Amino acid sequence: MCKPIIDLMDTFESQRPCTLFAFEKMEELLFFFETHIQFLEENTQRFLRAEDVNNVTTDQSGKLVHLFRSAVDNAAEKLKKYISDTESGQPAIKFLKCVQIFNPRRVPVMSHVKEDYASIPGFSDIPQEEFALYTGKVALDAIQRAEQSGGIDIAMF
Numbered sequence: 001m002c003k004p005i006i007d008l009m010d011t012f013e014s015q016r017p018c019t020l021f022a023f024e025k026m027e028e029l030l031f032f033f034e035t036h037i038q039f040l041e042e043n044t045q046r047f048l049r050a051e052d053v054n055n056v057t058t059d060q061s062g063k064l065v066h067l068f069r070s071a072v073d074n075a076a077e078k079l080k081k082y083i084s085d086t087e088s089g090q091p092a093i094k095f096l097k098c099v100q101i102f103n104p105r106r107v108p109v110m111s112h113v114k115e116d117y118a119s120i121p122g123f124s125d126i127p128q129e130e131f132a133l134y135t136g137k138v139a140l141d142a143i144q145r146a147e148q149s150g151g152i153d154i155a156m157f
Helices: 002-013 019-048 058-082 093-102 104-109 128-149
Strands: none
Touching: 002 019, 019 058, 019 093, 093 104, 104 128
16 A cells, blocks of 8 residues: 555655656555555454564554544545635646646546636737647647657657
């Protein structure tokens, strides 16, 4: 259970800019917390049966399971609040959601209404025709080329 969490956290700690993927990775982490909580007790019990920790009593085991579940629940709640559009959320969350439009793979599932991206500084200066061309053709062509070549280099795009 820890490896996917560590991998996602490493994304944010790398020396590479991750603004384009930040919101998506936070959603992925939240999804992981919410979907894996059901396997928490089983996985923790399996760990506690390992040879290295065979001196753990049933009472201690129950307390550890509860503590671990509480930590995951707490992390999920904090992350949910952090990525919400409410006042208690991250002030830049609208910006982080909006910049996903620059990732061609996200274009098909995002709004094609230019005004929805007002959180991006200077975006209102882009002509409507250029935005329509990007969402209707350029990004989709990039996705098709990526399927043929094996990936999109966001830095080059």
